[in-house]
Every structure is written in structure tokens, then in C-alpha cells.
Amino acid sequence: MAAAPAQGILPYQQITRLIAGGSITAPVAIEDRQIQPASLDLRLGKKAYRLISSFLPELSPISSRLDVMDFYHSDLVMYEMDLSGGAILEKGHVYLVPLLESLQLPKTLRARANPKSTTGRLDVFTRIVTDLNTGFDEIRAGYHGPLFLEVVPRSFAIKVKTGQSLNQIRFIRGEATAPDAALERLHRQEPLLYHNAPKRKAVSAKEFRTDHGLFLRIDLKGEERTGNAVIGYRAKKNSHVIDLSKVGYYAAADFWEPLYRHRQDSLLLEPEEFYILASKERICVPPDYAAEMVAYEAACGELRTHYAGFFDPGFGYGADGEIAGTQVVLEVRPHDVPFLIHDGQTFFKVIYDRMLDVPSRLYGVGLGSSYQRQALTLSKHFKI
Template sequence: MRGRYRRAVSKTPTQGILPYQDIKQLIVTGALTASPAIEDRQIQPASLDLRLGRKAYRLISSFLPELSPISSRLDVLDFYQSDLVMYEMDLTEGAILEKGHVYLVPLLEHLKLPKNLRARANPKSTTGRLDVFTRVVTDLNAGFDEIRSGYHGPLFLEVVPRSFAVKVRTGQSLNQIRFVRGEATVSDASLKTLHSKSPLLYHNSPTRKVLGQREFRAERGLFLRIDLKGDDRTDSGIIGYRAKKNSHVIDLAKVGHYSAADFWEPLHRHRHDSLLLEPEEFYILASKERIRVPAGYAAEMVAYEAACGELRTHYAGFFDPGFGYGAKGEIKGTQVVLEVRPHDVPFLIHDGQTFFKVVYDRMLDVPSQLYGTTLGSSYQGQALTLSKHFKV
């Protein structure tokens, strides 16, 4: 299998995303450490799931530790004298993170990256679909989620539940980290060539027709559209969901447990195939196209707010090798589920409107494990799908 996929990449790259087997090697060499030790379940085809530590700190506000180590802001004898920390919480037996509050959680993992290796982080799909805003913070850094080459130090996770209060415990994973060597991004010309040989996008229709070259739009990534018509093969007419304002706590340990009706309002197809998004409401929507990520590549949704208006179109953005592809390329794409939050003003969107963008990166090698095979991947065959905590 690996030989077949390697032929899809012109040559073994020296720059790219580290695959499953190389992440395991980082653990062996001590570039990745943790207590308790990192578990195999955390290692994904092109990323590592990071785990919540034993404490959480309720903060007055978000912050960036550009001028001092994070621990110096947390290590105070009297939190009432702190300009940042309100109180400390124990996560070992579980604790509730309230909606709208800012928390900082030291993660169990610790990095000792070599000088030629950097990293970037992203919420897991399940985290994004619950409207839990997360971003990794590192010492002496002026940005979130981007971890500089050669970084030696701890990792912290800022967590802000937006729509629902959530119960979390030590060892649970809300986000993931991807390791990068050099420049990994695939050019637009290479994307077009790849699409002609191994299609990346399909129409979301019963025939799963490949997107033609005229419809295939690339400009520093692939442009994709929003689906507001839904599946004509069903009678539900549901084209999305909107989070209810007042709901109970969601325990992240309970999978397939909650009734969607208690937390979500279904949105039905409008006669004009449009949808008015209200400011600061949270929506789950889906893409017009079905996306594939061949085994020699990884992908990521990127910010598109500046071009399409005052709204955020996603929280979780990593797509692993094999997403919508299958072990032998037998899957004709998977819809992308979007987490959408408008800001400031109402925003009207229409079916087929360009709505977000996906950037492809090269892998350093084909992963020994692909998405949707033996790793227990949750969303390989998804359509419009809520997080795994809700009953199907």
C-alpha cells in the first residue's frame, strides 16, 4: 500500500508534515514527553492529540506571554492579588467550565523540538462542533497556536466554552498539534495537477461527480462553497443547526448520550435557498463539495473572514491523510462540517456561495496509519453531523 501512495508524490520530500511513524519517533528521542506517558491513541496520521492536565485556572481575561513565562503569571500565593488568575480548579475528578469564561489549562505534554521543527495547533473536530474555543499558548510567544522552531517548554491551552458549559477531566483531548519541517504548503499549480490525477473535490450529489477544472478554484488554497439545499434524497429538509441559548452541561466523557433537540434547533431549507445568520449565534453547516485528502498530503481550513464578511467559518481545521479518501482511494470525498459564528451584524448567505478555503500540505512520508482505518476516526463518512456526544 505504501509503495502505491509514494508514487502519487513526485519524490520523497525533505519539507512537510511529520507522519504517524515520525511522531512516534519524536517520543522515542525525547522531543515529546509527558507524565503520564503519551498513549498510542493520541497519535493520529499527521498530528498528536494533547491532553488536559490536572488543573485549570479561571482567568480574568485572555493574554499573551510575550514578556514573561506563563508559570510566573500562575505561581502566586494569593489569587486575589493576581492581575490575571481568579481561582484554581482541580480537573482530576472532573470540573465544569462555564459558558463565556476564560480558562487556562497546563497540558500534560512537554516539547523539546529540534531547531528545524516547528508546530501548530488546532481544536479537534469534536471541540469545534461544541463551540468550545481553544488555542495553545507557549512561553515568550506573541501568538497563539504557532509554536516556534526549537521550542523547549510546557504547553498551555486556553479554553472558552461559547454555547454550552462543559465538564472536562484530566487526560481528555480538546486539541491537537501538527509538526512541520520547512515549507510544506502545496502550490495552486500542483493542486490542479494533483486534482487531475487523484481528484480532491467531488459534488455532493448521488453521482459523486468530480469537480471539473473550471469549477476547481485555487488561490493559495482551494475555495469551497456552502450547502443550503441539503440532501434531496431525504424528507427532513435540514440544512444546519443553531445552538440553543440555554442548555444543560455537556459531559465530554459521554458519547452518544445527549438528545440533539435539547441543545440544537434544526434549520430547514428556505424557499430562496438562503439563511440569515444572526450576530453571535452559533451554527453548524456543511459544504457544497466533498473533499479528499490523499495519503501523501494533509489539509487545513484557514481563515477567510476578510474576504467574505464579519464571521468566523470554522474552529477546527485539520484534515488528516486519508480523510474522505479511504485506504485505497475508494471513498469519493466527505462533506466538510463548518462551525460558523457571525460578529457585529446580521449576515445573509446563499446556497453555493464561496464560504471557506482549504490549504493542502505535503507529508514528509506516507503515514503508516491513515484516517478512518484502524484509529477509530469519528467523522470519515459524515454528512451534516453534530459532535459525537449526541444520539444519532
């Protein structure tokens, strides 16, 4: 058996050790359900602060900016809200929520955060803010301090409550990202990409394209191969509040407009509209890797192709090691100008990170994972 790599993403069992050793703490005990194969779900705290605007956190500790005793002299906070019984976050407004979890990382570990898949599919923009840091979602090695979550609902007002999770965090030692040559070698041994339809065959070596990550394409044909095929969804502009505690509860038609295959297999994306689309390929994430979506070229236009981005080890694998492959669902929002896209167009890429060890739990195997067998799928709150 090959030795475990010295650099990589911490798996489930090592995250549990971080918690036991006091590197991750919370006033309310961390629950086992929060610990995923390669990540930890972070929970909303007891309060949310309605902000005037977003801000850069580098100048001072975050807590020093949250003085709401004198609204007239606060440069950032409008008011605070109690989340313990549930509260509504209005769309288009900026909120800052202190999370229950805090970190005392060793100097050998850094961390990176992303919205959960469900959060992204609801068009809820989130990012982690830490004390005296110039950026978002990247947590420096050895960080000791609290975690704050900036939350901006974009398409829907949402009802949230203390203890719910909108984002997740990974812990990283050293340089984890696998180079292109390693991905190509891995694909030859154990395919990472499959065609979605009509025949789910492994993508050939010639079609397997890499450049600091693995390229994937957009599917604007759908599986039915008819003019009635649904190839995406667009969020409606006016709708009711979505309570995040209600699963399989809301009628999709009240919140989403289905998009059907166009005869030219193209789609015109309107500025500041929100779309749910899917990849043309199906991906697999082997048990000793994790993966993350990235925009493949920021200079290609004012177009955001995803909000969420983590794929845990085992994503796209069935139970008992069966390789199934799973489509990637994309949360797409164009900015400023209309954007025309075509079926099969390169749309985003995925980077693969090495795990420090194979997780003792894999995605989709006994975890109640929501999206293991997904195709074009809305968040788990909707029934179609």
C-alpha cells in the same frame, strides 16, 4: 518511487520517533491512541485556572502569571480547579490549562495546533499558548518548554477531566504548503473535490478554483432536495452541561435547533449565534498530503467559518484505497451584524500540505475515526 520531500508535515511514524527521542515528553506516558496520521492529540493536565480575561503571552513565562497564592495581587488568575476527578467549565468564562505534554523541538521543526473536530462542533474556543511568544497556536522552531491551552466554552458548559484531548498539534519541517499549480495537477490525476449531490461526480477543472488554497462553497439545500431538508443546526441558548466522556449520550433536540431549507436557499445568520453547516463539495485528502481549513477572505465580513481545521491523510478515502469524498462540516459564528448567506456561495478554503512521508496509519482505516463518512454531523456526544 519518488524520493520523500525534504519539507512537509511529520507522519505518524516520525511522531512516534519524536516521542521515543524525548522531543515530546509527559509525566504520564503518551498513549498510542493520541498519535494520528499527521498529528498528536494533546491532553489536559491536572489543573485549570479560571482567568479574569485572555492575555498576550509575550512578556513573561506563563507559569509566572499563575500565582494564585494571593488573589488580591494576581493580575490574571481568579482561582484554580482540580481536573483529576472532573470539573465543569462554564460557558463564557476563560480558562487556562497546563497540558501534560511538553516540547523540546529540534531547531529544524516548528509546530501548529488546532482544536479537534469534536471541540469545534461544541463551540469550545481553544488555542495553544507558549512561553514568550506573541501569537497563539503557532509554536516556533526549536521551542523548549511547556504547553498551555486557553479554553473558552461559548455555547455550552462542559465537563472535562485530566487526560482528555481538546486540541491537536502538527510538526512541520520547512515550507509544507502545496502551491495552486500542484493542487490543479493533483486534481487532474486524482480528484480532490466531488459534487455532493445529486450525482457525486468529480468537480471539473473549470469549477476547481484556487487562490493560495482550494475554494469550497456552502450547502443550503441539503441532500433531500425538499422543503423539509435539514441544512444546519443552531445552538440553543440554555441547556445542560455536556460531559465530554459521554459519547452518543445526549439528545440533540435538547441542545440544538434544526434549520430547514428555505425556499430561496438562503440563511440569515444572527450575531453571536453558533451554527453547524456543511460544504457543498466533498473533499479527499490523499495519503501523502494533509489539509487545513482557512477563512478565504477576512475582509468579507465579521464571520468565523470554522474552529477546527485539520484533515489527516486519508480523510475522504474509504478502506482499501476506495475514494469516497467527505463533506466538510463548518462551525460558524457571525459577529456584530446579521449576515445573509446563499446556497453555493464561496465560504472558505482548504490548503493542502505535503507530508514528509506517507503515514503508516491513515485516517479512517482502523483508527475508529469519528467523521470519515460524515455528512451534516454534530459532535459524537449527540444522538439524533
